[in-house]
Amino acid sequence: MNKLGRLIPIIREISRVQKPGKKTLQKLVYLIERKGIKLGFDYSIHYYGPYSSGLDYAIHRLEMQGVLKINTEGMTHQIVLTEDGGLIWEGEEETLSGEELPLFEDVIAKFAAKSAYDLEIITTTDYVAQQLKANGESWDHDSIVKGVKKIKGDKFTQEKIEEAIAILQKEGYLEL
Amino acid sequence: MDFRDPIHGFIPVRPLERKIIDSRPFQRLRHIKQLSLTNLVYHGAEHTRFGHSIGVMHLVTRAFKAVVTNKDLFSEEQKEWYEQILRLMALTHDLGHAPFSHGSEAVFPDSLVHEDYTDNIIMNTEIADYIREIGQEFVTKYGEEYNITPELICSIYRGRNISNPDFIFLRKFLDSELDCDKMDYLLRDSYYCGVNYGRYDLERLISTLTVYKEENNKNLYLAIEKGGLYAFEEFVLARYFMFIQVYFHRTRRFLDKILVEFLKKNLPDGKYPEDIDEYLSWNDNVVWRLIKDSQDKDEYANRLMNRRIMKCVYESPTHSEYNDRRIFNLIKNELEEKFGKDNFIYDSADKLAHKIPLKHTIDSEQDIPEQAIPIILDHTKTPGTISTESGVIKNMTEPINIWRIYAKEEMAVRAKNLVNDIFNKMSS
Numbered sequence: 001m002n003k004l005g006r007l008i009p010i011i012r013e014i015s016r017v018q019k020p021g022k023k024t025l026q027k028l029v030y031l032i033e034r035k036g037i038k039l040g041f042d043y044s045i046h047y048y049g050p051y052s053s054g055l056d057y058a059i060h061r062l063e064m065q066g067v068l069k070i071n072t073e074g075m076t077h078q079i080v081l082t083e084d085g086g087l088i089w090e091g092e093e094e095t096l097s098g099e100e101l102p103l104f105e106d107v108i109a110k111f112a113a114k115s116a117y118d119l120e121i122i123t124t125t126d127y128v129a130q131q132l133k134a135n136g137e138s139w140d141h142d143s144i145v146k147g148v149k150k151i152k153g154d155k156f157t158q159e160k161i162e163e164a165i166a167i168l169q170k171e172g173y174l175e176l
Numbered sequence: 177m178d179f180r181d182p183i184h185g186f187i188p189v190r191p192l193e194r195k196i197i198d199s200r201p202f203q204r205l206r207h208i209k210q211l212s213l214t215n216l217v218y219h220g221a222e223h224t225r226f227g228h229s230i231g232v233m234h235l236v237t238r239a240f241k242a243v244v245t246n247k248d249l250f251s252e253e254q255k256e257w258y259e260q261i262l263r264l265m266a267l268t269h270d271l272g273h274a275p276f277s278h279g280s281e282a283v284f285p286d287s288l289v290h291e292d293y294t295d296n297i298i299m300n301t302e303i304a305d306y307i308r309e310i311g312q313e314f315v316t317k318y319g320e321e322y323n324i325t326p327e328l329i330c331s332i333y334r335g336r337n338i339s340n341p342d343f344i345f346l347r348k349f350l351d352s353e354l355d356c357d358k359m360d361y362l363l364r365d366s367y368y369c370g371v372n373y374g375r376y377d378l379e380r381l382i383s384t385l386t387v388y389k390e391e392n393n394k395n396l397y398l399a400i401e402k403g404g405l406y407a408f409e410e411f412v413l414a415r416y417f418m419f420i421q422v423y424f425h426r427t428r429r430f431l432d433k434i435l436v437e438f439l440k441k442n443l444p445d446g447k448y449p450e451d452i453d454e455y456l457s458w459n460d461n462v463v464w465r466l467i468k469d470s471q472d473k474d475e476y477a478n479r480l481m482n483r484r485i486m487k488c489v490y491e492s493p494t495h496s497e498y499n500d501r502r503i504f505n506l507i508k509n510e511l512e513e514k515f516g517k518d519n520f521i522y523d524s525a526d527k528l529a530h531k532i533p534l535k536h537t538i539d540s541e542q543d544i545p546e547q548a549i550p551i552i553l554d555h556t557k558t559p560g561t562i563s564t565e566s567g568v569i570k571n572m573t574e575p576i577n578i579w580r581i582y583a584k585e586e587m588a589v590r591a592k593n594l595v596n597d598i599f600n601k602m603s604s
Contacts, residue, residue, distance in 0.1 A: 040287060044335020046546045047344060047395045053531075056547075060528055064577050066498030077533065131338045151341055153394050 003040050003058055005094035008067060010039075010104070015081055017112035022059065022070075022077045026051055027119035031111055034126060034173060035103040037096065045131075045151065049124035110171055121156045124148055125164040126173050141165060141176055179230055183363050187234040192313070193267060195306040197230070200456065201271050201297050205229060207459035211365060212279025213431040214422065216483055218369035225270045225277065228364055233266040235356035235382075236349050242385050249387060249396070250342075253318045258346055260314070261324060264307060265333045265350055269357070271297045274448055275463045279432040283439045285447045291334060296452045299326045345387075345396040353532050354385070354398055354408070354549055362414050365422060373417035380407035388550040388559050399550040399559060408549070409568045416529050419576055424525045426488045430582055431480065433523055435463075438476035442466055486521060487588035490595050492579040503602075504579040507595055511581065515591060521582040529572040532562050 007029075014020050014028055030050050033039055041058070043050040059079065062068050071078045096104055111119065128147035132139035141162075148161050156164075168174040177194060178186040189197065196202055205225040214221040240259050244250060250258065272293030274280045281290060297303060304326040311324035331337035335347055349356055359378060366374030384404020388397040400408050422428070440446040449455050470477035478484065490507050492500045511520055531547045550559030551566075562569045583591040 042289075042334075044347075045338055045344065046335070047341070048546065051546050056531070057528070060575060061526065064498065064526055064575055065501070128338050131336060147338055151338055151344075153341070 002094045003054075004061055004065075006039055006096070007055075007058055007062065008093045009095055011062075011068065011079065012081060013104070013108050014112050015079075017108065019078050019080060021116060022056065022079065023048065023116045024119060025059065025079055026055060027116070027123045028107070028111060029055055030123050031119075031126075031173075032104060032107050034130075035107055037100045037104055043127065045124075045127055047151075049120045050127040106171075121148075121152075121160055122164045122167055124151060125161060126168050129168070129174055139176075181227060181231055181234070183227075183231055183360070183367060184234050187230055189230070189233075190263075192306060192310045193233075193263065195309070196264075196267055196303055199302050199306065201301050201303055202226070202229070202267075204456055204459055205270065205273070207461050208273050208275060208277060209460055210277060210361070211369075211422070212276040212428070213435060213480075214369065214425070214428050216431055217425050217427045218371070218422065220368045220370045221365070223364060223368040225273055228360055229267055229270050231360040231364060232269065232350070232356050233263050235359050236262045236266040238382055239349055239356050239359075239385055242382050243387050243398070247387065249389075253322065254342075257314060257318070257322045257324070258342065260310065261329065261332060262346055262349055264310065264324065264329050265346075266356065268298050268303060268307075268329065269294065269333060269350060271303070275458050275460045276432075276435060279435055280439055280448075280463070282436045283443060283447050285450050288450070293452070293455060295330045295334065297456070298330055300452055301456075341394055342396065345398065348398040352398060352549075353412075353530055353547055354400065358415060359411070362411070362418055365418060366414075369422055371418075371421065373421045374414045376410040376414045377407040380404055381411055384408075386552055388552060391557070397548065397550050399552050401552050402554065402560065402565070405551060405565055409566055412530050412532075412569055412572065416572065416576075419527050420494060424527070424576065424578055426491065426580060427485055429523050429525055429580065430485055430488070430521065433521060434476040434479055438467065438470070438474060438480065439463070441474065441476075442470060484585075486582035486584055487592070488580055489583045489588060489591045490579075490581040492577070494576055494578055495574040496577045496579060500577075501579065504581075507598055508581060510598060511583070511591055511594060514594060515583075515587050519584045519587055519591075523580045523582070524578065525580075526575055526577045528575045530569060532569065 010029065010032060011020075011025065014025065018024070020028070027049060029039065029041065030043055030052070033041065041052040041055045043052045059068070059070065063070050066082055068079055068081050071080055111122070114122070125144060125148050128151065129139050129144050132143055132147060137143065144165060145158065145161050148156065165174065165176075169176060178188050181187050203226075208225045209215065209221070210223045210225055210228055211221045237259060240262055244255055272290045272295070274284065274290060284290070298307070307324060307326045307329060314322040314324055328337070332343045332347060333350065335344070335351075337343045348354070351357070359381070362374035362376065363378065366372060381404055384401040384407065386399050386401050388399040389395070448458060467477045467480050471481040472478070490504070492504055508520070508522065532549050533547060549562070551561065553560050
């Protein structure tokens with residue numbers, strides 16, 4: 001799978017909505033993969049939600065190839081596509097398939113404008129639900145809330161976690 | 177009992193851990209070289225994943241003890257339990273390596289990585305039984321919540337365990353910019369290669385490891401005291417030098433490249449098997465036998481057997497930028513036009529000098545501080561960052577990014593002349 005090539009159109013579309021930081025990009029790509037658009041990144045749980053070191057490295061590889069720049073502004077690393085798109089822009093970029101495109105556009109429309117804070121709780125909630133399911137544990141509403149609180153402590157209120165569950169249900173990520 | 181190790185001296189091993197070491201999957205690691213074919217460049221590099229795995233177990237124990245001793249972080253039971261979990265994660269973390277370690281990972285079945293094989297071996301071989309035995313000892317001693325299972329070890333190591341935020345912290349000892357895997361392999365690889373590039377002050381580094389606890393929640397970060405910053409800088413630099421001088425050595429890269437090409441042609445379906453029993457039958461010796469048997473009919477096998485190295489006729493700057501890739505492409509096209517495609521092999525090797533964010537706040541809205549190493553200062557509760565505390569690491573921002581072209585011996589001189597002509601034209 002051409003991970004880098006598939007990542008380019010995704011970053012381009014996200015950049016039309018906002019200049020993403022690394023955190024925003026991680027969370028949006030996670031949500032895109034969860035919709036069934038396979039990019040092949042492996043996510044582990046960190047304090048700030050699901051995180052893929054492979055995706056982080058892929059972003060740096062794209063910078064090495066001149067596709068994007070990672071600008072350090074203040075305390076953030078902001079990802080900006082270069083004007084000429086680097087050398088692999090033309091030949092090696094891989095467009096999403098006809099089946100994938102509407103799913104991808106839906107994620108962009110629903111989530112790309114959200115703040116990194118909101119994306120953190122939404123993706124963490126989803127990750128917790130998926131792990132509970134994978135482990136064969138109870139994954140009802142209360143178990144998910146409890147699971148998120150274990151990881152997040154008091155960072156997010158009960159209401160905020162419930163709001164995340166509602167969004168995930170509405171957008172087809174969770175069926176409780 | 178103790179294992180005598182050339183890097184760390186005597187390494188204590190507990191009786192039930194010994195069962196893991198004596199198992200077939202672990203003994204297989206004696207036949208998987210740590211550095212692939214590097215022994216054909218640095219002849220001392222004969223060491224294997226076996227010693228490294230035991231070394232990491234030893235270091236992770238030392239590091240964890242250094243961090244938690246005299247701190248009110250965990251109960252005594254928790255400390256004992258976490259330490260055992262870490263030891264088992266360390267001991268088993270490389271069980272899934274392919275022959276020649278990273279050197280032949282390119283022929284894994286689609287989408288599999290060596291960690292997937294590790295999980296499979298831990299959960300589906302005798303290793304699982306030995307881990308459960310250790311878990312049962314803890315259950316007997318402290319109760320069911322202190323059980324250790326193969327699934328627990330795998331889920332913490334892969335970062336998929338959501339049951340306890342402390343597990344995120346434990347994982348940092350084995351997968352972070354300050355992890356014991358790197359601490360061991362730098363010293364071990366340096367020792368066996370006979371180089372000094374990977375050496376650093378291990379004792380100082382371990383003695384200054386500490387923890388940063390966020391005020392508003394329970395998150396724990398593996399951190400370093402300000403006094404250990406220079407040992408940490410040395411550690412980061414050691415890794416950088418090892419990549420440039422050893423891991424990305426031009427001859428080693430060439431050998432790994434042709435090993436992969438050989439395996440693609442000679443393995444069933446061009447890939448290692450997914451089945452774990454079949455996979456475990458593969459090691460360096462088995463591949464060498466295949467190479468030996470094929471040397472008269474396969475060019476790559478012949479090159480590997482007889483150490484026939486194609487000549488490197490172009491090498492980009494160590495920190496090449498994308499304009500350098502334009503030059504690489506130009507040279508590649510001209511060489512192929514003049515001499516034909518089949519006479520050349522191309523390689524690119526890249527690595528970040530480090531992944532530590534230069535500036536970060538621990539709870540950042542926009543950024544990801546997952547790789548942050550907080551630096552604990554005497555005068556303030558707010559930890560320092562690399563940006564404020566380390567001029568050396570702060571300036572190591574350019575990734576290693578090397579492009580190479582190797583030419584067959586018979587046209588190496590002419591190819592090299594053509595490369596020189598291209599550069600002369602560009603500079604005139």
